[in-house]
Amino acid sequence: MSKNMKELPGTPLSGKELKSEKVITFKWRPNAKYAWSAGIAYGRFLDELKAGRIIGRRCSRCERIIVPPRMFCEHCFVATDEWVYVKDTGTINTFSLSYLDADANRIKDPILVAVIDIDGASPGVGILHLLGNVAPDKIDVGMKVKAVWKPPEEREGSVTDILFWEPLED
């Protein structure tokens, strides 16, 4: 604020005051539900996950192999032209340990989160996923990892058909 102005508008409220209804509040809980078509590229991607494979798309213009797949290359802005299976191994590009759940509640055992660059895809092409079977203090950038799949009968065509990624033994 400018030094020429001395008073600022605004009346602070504590969370307690808001919840105890010392101020008049109105509450509403949305009940909307959504169903998304996965689309052409992600549809095939999810089908392949269900079969225990990871698939990407190749752009013949820039020669990138991209995962997750898309039917167009956002760099070249042309249609991608080929389905390419990539491996279910990769390298940790970056990782974090989450002590917050999806609603920002505190949790005791951290969720192990990583971007994993996928073997067989172009360099630096990764996916967001989880790590497991590893002590948090043993995880590092550059570590080789391998997908741990759900048993085939439990897979449903989702990124969670891979349970997590674990360190790859040499």
Place this chain on the structure above:
Amino acid sequence: MNIKKRVAVVGAGITLFRRRLKESGKELSFHAVNMALESAEMTRDDIDSVVMGTAPDAFDGIHMKSENLLDGAGATQKPYTHVYVGGGTGVFSPIGGWWHVASGMHDTCLVVCEEKMSPCFPHPQTAFRTIWDPITSRPLNPNLVWIFALEMHRYMKVHNIPKEHIAQVAVKNKGNALDHPSAQLGAKITVDDVLNSEIMVYPVNRLDISPPSDGAAALILASEDVARKYTDAPVWLDGVGWALDSAYWTNRDLYYPQYVEEAAKMAYKMAKINDPPKEVSFAEPYDPFTYKELHHLEGLQLAKKGEAPKLTVEGVTARDGDLPVCPSGGLLGVGNPIAAAGLMKCCEAFWQLRNEAGKRQVPKAETGVCQAWGDLMQVGTVCVFKRDS
């Protein structure tokens, strides 16, 4: 480029920033606008057009939120536009205002940003969940802090940056905020306080994160000829730039915000700035997290890649250093009512360049750069402000 009118800032206004404010969004907007009008010695009749910026409607739970806020923003019966680029909105809104005036279409444009994050339960993070791709990410139950932690860690690893150096940003900004009358979290803290604060999503500690907030801010833009009628000390909005990168963020190297560089280059070129570190006298980069200030200083070409932490440790970015950064106290100190926080940075540039920043005043303020950022690490928005030398 065919810019018809040079654009000036002639007024600014702001409310308190707090975790929760009793006033409604319309009331907060009204207060910020009134203060801006008073400081410009204008009335609503002098306003030709209005641009409103707010971040996700989901925080307030009001769809078409800006239309709901319109009355408090003084926009009835006027050309009114809502602009929105997520977290980048606060610095994008004056860019939207700039279009109106620089094009010659309107003599004046009122720019208003408001955010109330407090209505959303159990936490504003719950609304943020809807930013994730529903097919590839949402089944993993992600929290938005994940992407920041992943980006911060990549940045630290590529440049081998110690956490202590990053923590210094929180110490500086919360300290600076002690002098900002709007500030929610001004405090005198130490690097150890940051390092010892609760780990939220490693490597992000609690004191690395800006808070959710309620608040509003406003700026008044005018064409040069009109501005001269109202003030002897116009502040010029001489450069604007913005760029967005791919939503496939796991296919990009997160160590460097290329889109911020593109946005900055566009703004510098327009403002005829050839050597940013020499010509920029202070900067207000977006700092919702400690490392983001550093990341953005590098994207803004004010530090070489990987060297912004060193500048911070050496005191270069302190308010009395060679390149004061976030003299306002930033989002970490003043608070983060998302769109209003970005516009707060532009208000700070206005006050600094008019020598009206009081205890926060940096010496020899001639050119200031403000920047905001957001989405899935995708958007950079940049404004360059100058005063008559």
